Amino acid sequence: MKMRRVVTVLAAFSALLMMQGSFAQTSSLSSDKIKNTLGTQGNGTQGKEIQTEEELDFSNMENYVLIANSSKDYPVTPGDVYRLAYAAGTSAISYLIPVDSTYTIRISNLATINGEGKTFLQLKKQVEDIVNRNYPMGGVQFVIYQTAVFQVTVKGEVSETQIKKVTALTRLSSVLKTELTDFASERNVTIVSDKGVKKSYDLYKARRNGDLSQNPYLRPGDEIIVNRYDRKVTVTGAVERPGKYELLKGENLNELINIYGGGLRDRADASRIEVLRTLDVLDRSGRKIYLGKNAIEDNYELLNYDSVYISDYNELKTVVFFEGAVNSVTELINSQEGDSEISSATSFENDTASDTLRTSNKTAVSFEKDENYAFLVRKYKLCFTSNADLKSAYIRRGGSIIPIDLEQILYNPDFYSDQIVQEFDTLVVPFKQYFVSVAGAVRNPGRYPYIPDRTWEYYVGLAGGFDKDKNTLNSIVIVDTNNKKCRENEYILPEYTITARTNSFTYYFNKYAPVVTTVLSAISTMFTIIAVTR
Structure with missing residues (x-):
């Protein structure tokens, strides 16, 4: 008798192990198998394009199954496939249960359940209770094997009426992400169920307040109507x-x-x-x-x-004006996102060569009552461009001119200014202008504004070009600020001097020939007089 009980227990244990192996196979379903299974269901997808908020990826269908099994509110849906497994004595029972449009679910030969309106967890408890009553040692397991895929219609204030394929995990907002017109309402979206029941939803409340009752899961046969907004x-x-x-x-x-x-x-x-x-x-x-x-x-x-x-x-707030070699405060705030702690050196390094060509700018700057100029200038230090002549700045107040050394304010931490900001002051920051000297055999010798990345031809051109009567073969000499000669193929730097050589033979001949002729004439005349007087 005892031996028979042991055999029975071992047989039941063996059946449970077989059932566990069956569930392990279920959990390791390949994406191809799921795709093929979808193609044989009553919704007739047959491998066609299926969409939720993005296109459904069949390689990720296992994830949908995992999410559905772990969701408290996943609804029983036509097209779902469940797996029921339990041990009936020494036999392992395991089979798939599809859910059709009637929601009828047959539990072996034990019972028939209507799953309409139930969540999967509610159905799971009901199924397990039925099996446990009949097979107390059956170790029943009831899981989602495959989630349903079904069609819904979207129309109204959308680009075009569409029929979309979704899963039972798809919420209303997911199918309305890109198709709305400019006149679509998110406060009044109507869903008409397959039974003709109408209900309106407010997606703004769902988005703003997290009220998911206003963003429901979609159901088979739903017709979504996006209404036009009023205001x-x-x-x-x-x-x-x-x-x-x-x-x-x-x-x-x-x-x-x-x-x-x-x-x-x-x-x-x-x-x-x-x-x-x-x-x-x-x-x-x-x-x-x-x-x-x-x-x-x-x-x-x-x-x-x-x-x-x-x-x-x-x-x-009262304002003062920054004028001259300054940036717009508005543009500065937008580009730096209000970060006034970035060093002005960084601003200068980021300036492009075109800064030297900037025209004068004028921008309004707000200030606090009794604010000191030193604090104001340091607060807006990024306003000043790289070619600002900080040492030559001055305050224009009424008819008065008040010099102010911005270089000391910005770079000397011990410097203190007792100058108080007054309403409608204008802080004028001149441009620091560099020059290049062009001398010698050119038409208009002089000093010309420095432009970065230019060679000697540019500056000689500004000077009117070579004087061909004095210069031949475009011969020049370039020297730097230390009077050191530079190569002709290098870019000209500030304060360089370009000298066009006067090397024309004709020029020197025309210049000195009259003198030589005069001298020779004088000598000839002198010898003639001497000869006559003898």
């Missing part, structure tokens, strides 16, 4: 979340600022609100509407396409 308005300026928002019925300025815009920033000036209105106005360019501090509380009514701007108290 879209824009809010910019001193709000936490500037942007373009779709307003619902009854929502206006208060909701736009405090809900969609996230509220006013700390230095927002609610008494200076501008509304640019382009709808229902005679002027095609629109008109500006200026609102006071009570407009938010009164929930001023907004129309479609309105653009709302909230002013900032920082805009009312």
Whole structure:
């Protein structure tokens, strides 16, 4: 008797091992096998293109199965295939259970279950309870073998009506990522089920608040209708979340600022609100509407396409002007993302050669009351270009000129300036101009502005070219600031001197021939007089 029980237990254990091996095979399904299995199901995919938010990759179908098995809310879906395995005495039972459009699931010869409206976890518990009641030692296992792939229709405010193939893990937002028109509403998307039940969803709430009830899983036969929005308005300026928002019925300025815009920033000036209105106005360019501090509380009514701007108290700060060899403060902030700690040396190294050709610029700079010029200049040190003559800068205040050495301020940490910034001062920063001297046998000798990466031909050209009566064969001499000769094929550097040689025989002959002739004539005359007087 005892021997019979041992044999029975061993047989059951062997059956469990066989069942475990069956599940191991299930978990190691190849992507090709899954693709072939999909092709034989009732939805008739037959290896056609299948899409979720991206195109479905059959090599990753195993991942969909893993996600479905681990999801608490994965719904039982027609097209799913489940694997049921358990030990019935000494026999290992393992087989696949497809889910058809009636949601009928047959559990061996034990029971029939309707899975409609159930999650997989709910179905799993029900199936395992049935098997365990009949086979207490059966070690039942019930898993998803293959997830369903089915079709949904997308129409309305989309580029074109489409039929998309998705899985039961696909949410509504995933099929609407690229096909929306400019007039599509994300606040009113309707899903019509295969039974004709209509329900609207607000994808903005899902995206902003994480409310997944507004971004449901799609179901077989769903028809998705993207409706047209009623009002879209824009809010910019001193709000936490500037942007373009779709307003619902009854929502206006208060909701736009405090809900969609996230509220006013700390230095927002609610008494200076501008509304640019382009709808229902005679002027095609629109008109500006200026609102006071009570407009938010009164929930001023907004129309479609309105653009709302909230002013900032920082805009009312007093300013001084930087003029001359300076960059625009706005461009500087955009390019450096407001990082004023980057050294000015870095700014100079990054300047291109074209800096020497820049025209004078003028930019407004805000400052704090009683701010010292030393602090202001250091704060905006990247404003100054590489060819700025920092030592020659000065402040123009009314009719007065006040010299200020910016080089000392920027590079001498011990330097202190007692000059206080005053409203509407103009800090003038001259350009540091380099020159190249051209002398000798040229038409217009002189000093000419230095331009990087130029050879001697460029500067001789500026000087009008060679004087052909004095120079032959374009003969020149180039010397640097130390009077050292330089090669002709090198680029000219600042303060070099280019001398065109005067080497024409004709020039010297014409220059000295009259003198020689005069001298010879004088000598001849003298000898003639001597000869006559004898």
